[in-house]
Amino acid sequence: MAKVPRESAELIDARERVADDRPVLDPLLDTAPCGFVSFDDDGRVRVANRTLLDMLGYSLGEVLDRHVESMLAVGSRIFYQTHFFPLLRLHGRADEIFLLLRGKSGEDVAVLANAVRRERGGEWITDAVLLRLVERRKFEDALLDARHVAELAVAAAEEANRAKSDFLAMMSHELRTPLNAIGGYVQLLEMGVHGPVTPAQAEALGRVTRSQQHLLRLINDILNLARIEAGRVDYDLQTLSLHDIVMATMPMIEPQIAAKGLRYDVDVPLELKAAADREKLEQILLNLLSNATKFTHEGGALRIEGAVAPDRDDFVELKVSDTGVGIPSNRLELVFEPFMQVESSHAARVEGTGLGLSISRDLARGMGGDLTAESTLGVGSTFTIRLRRG
Amino acid sequence: MNEAVVYRNNVKVFGSGKQPMLFAHGFGCDQNMWRFVTPAFADDYKVVLFDYVGSGKSDLSSYDAERYSTLGGYASDVLDVCHALDLHDVIFVGHSVSSMVGVLAANREPGLFERLILIGPSPRYINEAPDYVGGFERSDIEGLLETMDKNYIGWANFLAPAIMKNPEHPELASELVASFCSTDPVIARRFAEATFFADNRSDLAGVQVPSLIMQCSEDMIAPNAVGEYVSRALPGSTLRLLRATGHCPHMSHPEETIAVMREYLRTPVESGQSAARVR
Numbered sequence: 300m301a302k303v304p305r306e307s308a309e310l311i312d313a314r315e316r317v318a319d320d321r322p323v324l325d326p327l328l329d330t331a332p333c334g335f336v337s338f339d340d341d342g343r344v345r346v347a348n349r350t351l352l353d354m355l356g357y358s359l360g361e362v363l364d365r366h367v368e369s370m371l372a373v374g375s376r377i378f379y380q381t382h383f384f385p386l387l388r389l390h391g392r393a394d395e396i397f398l399l400l401r402g403k404s405g406e407d408v409a410v411l412a413n414a415v416r417r418e419r420g421g422e423w424i425t426d427a428v429l430l431r432l433v434e435r436r437k438f439e440d441a442l443l444d445a446r447h448v449a450e451l452a453v454a455a456a457e458e459a460n461r462a463k464s465d466f467l468a469m470m471s472h473e474l475r476t477p478l479n480a481i482g483g484y485v486q487l488l489e490m491g492v493h494g495p496v497t498p499a500q501a502e503a504l505g506r507v508t509r510s511q512q513h514l515l516r517l518i519n520d521i522l523n524l525a526r527i528e529a530g531r532v533d534y535d536l537q538t539l540s541l542h543d544i545v546m547a548t549m550p551m552i553e554p555q556i557a558a559k560g561l562r563y564d565v566d567v568p569l570e571l572k573a574a575a576d577r578e579k580l581e582q583i584l585l586n587l588l589s590n591a592t593k594f595t596h597e598g599g600a601l602r603i604e605g606a607v608a609p610d611r612d613d614f615v616e617l618k619v620s621d622t623g624v625g626i627p628s629n630r631l632e633l634v635f636e637p638f639m640q641v642e643s644s645h646a647a648r649v650e651g652t653g654l655g656l657s658i659s660r661d662l663a664r665g666m667g668g669d670l671t672a673e674s675t676l677g678v679g680s681t682f683t684i685r686l687r688r689g
Numbered sequence: 690m691n692e693a694v695v696y697r698n699n700v701k702v703f704g705s706g707k708q709p710m711l712f713a714h715g716f717g718c719d720q721n722m723w724r725f726v727t728p729a730f731a732d733d734y735k736v737v738l739f740d741y742v743g744s745g746k747s748d749l750s751s752y753d754a755e756r757y758s759t760l761g762g763y764a765s766d767v768l769d770v771c772h773a774l775d776l777h778d779v780i781f782v783g784h785s786v787s788s789m790v791g792v793l794a795a796n797r798e799p800g801l802f803e804r805l806i807l808i809g810p811s812p813r814y815i816n817e818a819p820d821y822v823g824g825f826e827r828s829d830i831e832g833l834l835e836t837m838d839k840n841y842i843g844w845a846n847f848l849a850p851a852i853m854k855n856p857e858h859p860e861l862a863s864e865l866v867a868s869f870c871s872t873d874p875v876i877a878r879r880f881a882e883a884t885f886f887a888d889n890r891s892d893l894a895g896v897q898v899p900s901l902i903m904q905c906s907e908d909m910i911a912p913n914a915v916g917e918y919v920s921r922a923l924p925g926s927t928l929r930l931l932r933a934t935g936h937c938p939h940m941s942h943p944e945e946t947i948a949v950m951r952e953y954l955r956t957p958v959e960s961g962q963s964a965a966r967v968r
Binding site for chain 1: 717
């Protein structure tokens with residue numbers, strides 16, 4: 300028991316000796332694994348510990364009364380005057396400041412400095428602890444470099460994507476011109492303008508026409524996607540009645556629905572309004588209805604439903620549901636990728652470019668909304684167009 | 690009063706005097722740096738403080754990269770503040786880089802200013818062989834920019850919050866950010882470049898407004914040789930060598946700074962115009 304107060308007294312004594320700011324430091328501070336230096340507002344060094352002196356190759360006599368700046372690399376001296384000292388003076392402390400020290404033989408030593416400025420014995424003294432950075436500086440450089448590289452990579456990727464979109468847009472135009480010529484001349488041949496056509500020739504010309512039209516649709520889809528990606532689509536947002544839009548779109552898809560013997564019902568309140576571009580919304584809806592029809596077996600049903608979004612009353616939703624083959628959950632997001640078609644054992648591969656949903660989502664987002672999907676394999680799918688309320 | 694400029698530059702006005710003293714802070718700081726000297730002038734003058742756009746509590750959305758790529762843009766801030774408050778016979782007090790900003794402003798509209806008080810001025814920080822000693826080489830300034838990067842977007846702001854992960858003490862991460870007077874690394878870097886790569890030597894000869902040069906002892910940013918160069922090149926200037934050391938006498942030695950400023954302000958403008966050197 301008797302030993303305890305004696306130890307405390309020694310510790311207090313040690314603290315007092317540091318607090319007295321005598322040139323001789325407590326040996327404890329000399330063994331600390333980080334540098335320690337005290338200086339006044341003029342920057343004159345009052346004490347420095349052994350660790351700091353060894354770090355820089357100085358003797359104590361060489362730094363006492365010298366300006367603390369003399370221990371800094373030139374760039375850090377400016378930083379000391381413009382940032383570090385003002386921080387100390389205005390806030391009384393500075394934490395985690397990166398500084399480059401300059402050793403006696405001119406080598407740089409990176410440190411992290413924590414400092415406190417306080418009144419002691421009638422004058423203002425700053426005590427600074429300097430933690431040497433060796434590995435951490437490398438990591439930090441690597442992180443800063445990586446950030447820089449990542450920024451460059453993002454810029455390069457954006458540039459490449461733009462170039463691709465420009466190329467696609469240009470090529471689509473170039474391809475459409477000869478395809479239209481093929482279509483036109485086949486039509487002239489079929490009409491017998493260049494002489495009578497035999498039944499075998501007529502059948503061959505019919506195949507040419509179907510192939511030409513398929514190719515044209517494909518190219519139109521690519522052109523649409525490229526236009527969206529190149530940011531060349533203008534949206535003419537108006538307040539539209541969703542009921543009117545659905546009613547205007549249904550006649551375009553009814554023949555296919557009827558041909559497959561599907562049932563459908565529409566439940567869209569008359570007063571439901573969205574801020575949307577009429578042409579683009581009809582394009583999205585037609586695409587969703589066309590997909591739903593394609594992927595639903597004969598005898599199945601479609602449903603078109605409209606409502607205010609359940610989570611936010613400044614948005615509305617238009618849902619197209621089917622009782623079709625469904626999409627496996629792990630492929631659900633992929634259907635929105637360009638050129639994707641979900642392979643399914645339940646259905647034969649359906650003709651198409653695989654661009655429809657990708658374009659539809661881009662258009663929905665371009666109008667400030669979104670297009671999302673939910674599905675259960677074998678039960679059906681629901682695609683939701685989300686739009687700002689009109 | 691133009692409220693837009695007052696808001697943009699976070700202009701603060703106090704004091705019971707009529708003649709305005711406009712205090713312009715230096716690189717790395719904001720108007721707070723003047724708080725140890727301004728109370729001494731509040732009885733006799735109208736004290737006007739502001740932050741350059743990009744510093745302190747200025748409106749960052751008004752920052753224009755092109756305007757502030759040279760000190761001329763900062764001089765425009767000074768003139769904007771003068772016009773916004775309809776200031777005349779202005780005593781301009783500029784620290785460090787703001788000395789040259791004041792020179793540029795006074796050259797554009799000499800009629801606005803009664804005199805300039807320049808603390809630690811340097812018209813050119815980089816040495817120009819064979820006969821100009823600014824104190825720095827280009828590589829030194831690049832060293833400063835690296836140190837700034839480390840402190841603005843390096844450890845302090847960019848890495849520390851992520852690594853420290855102290856959700857119960859968010860103030861630990863934000864404290865540093867609040868402490869630097871410009872928190873935007875890009876703006877701070879551009880200000881550093883505008884400051885330390887500038888060459889305003891040719892602007893000194895045209896100054897018509899009398900001035901006081903306050904030269905610190907042992908100032909490594911603006912060494913004595915630079916202060917002497919400025920006093921030779923600046924017509925109507927008075928050079929005072931301070932006992933204060935370092936680069937920020939208004940923060941490290943406010944009493945001496947106030948005393949020297951007061952003494953200069955007591956001298957009539959006419960005698961201040963002679964290029965007499967007072968030691």
